[in-house]
Amino acid sequence: MLAHRLPNPPTLIGRLAEFSSLALPSLRQRVACGFPSPAEDFFTEEDRLDLNQKLVTNPAATFLAWADTGGSMVDFGIHDGDLLVIDRSIRPRSGHTVLVLWEGGFMVKKLDVRAGRIRLLASQGVQPIVVGEGVELDVWGVVRWSLTKHA
Known part of the structure; x- marks a missing residue:
């Protein structure tokens, strides 16, 4: 295989x-x-x-992605099918919405860093992902914009 x-x-x-x-x-x-x-x-x-x-603030570091949230990011204003504008030149920090590569797949979550502990947050009712000690988190970029199609 x-x-x-x-x-x-x-x-x-x-x-x-x-x-x-x-x-x-x-x-x-x-x-x-x-x-x-x-x-x-x-x-x-x-x-x-x-x-x-x-x-687009930095065209050379910006790319687009389509959101497939299953509803897990609605509380943060990101809906299924939204077009995401992601900037790799922004240093991710707590409170940013980020695109990460986690366990072999891409996902968008809210980054929460407190007292050296990293969590990836989602909408209410969805358990946060706790990034274990010694586990490297691969952040691909910070979501600057999400565009929702209404019609």
């Missing part, structure tokens, strides 16, 4: 020759999610937003 070979982690790939740009119209103000507020202005040329510039 052939062993399942895991891909190498994405690394800093150097300067990108071409980074696509698509500036879309963006309202100048935040939109109310409760009672509506009257719009002050409509779009002008200055109201354009390139999602690459907003979502």
Whole structure:
């Protein structure tokens, strides 16, 4: 039987020759999610937003992944099918949502580090994973954004 070979982690790939740009119209103000507020202005040329510039801080260290959470990260705002923007240049720390390679598979969890003890947290009702002493945790990157499709 052939062993399942895991891909190498994405690394800093150097300067990108071409980074696509698509500036879309963006309202100048935040939109109310409760009672509506009257719009002050409509779009002008200055109201354009390139999602690459907003979502990607370090293009050479950023990659995308699709979430398959089974509901285990809903309490942290990540749902099945979300598009995750993951940055390898950010040093993971407690409170960050991270992509880890654990026991031969990838998973996204909330990193919790206290008193030298490392736990990987999930939604309420899902037991945290306690990373045993002497066990190396392979963090592939920090989730900077999760994008949820609504329609």
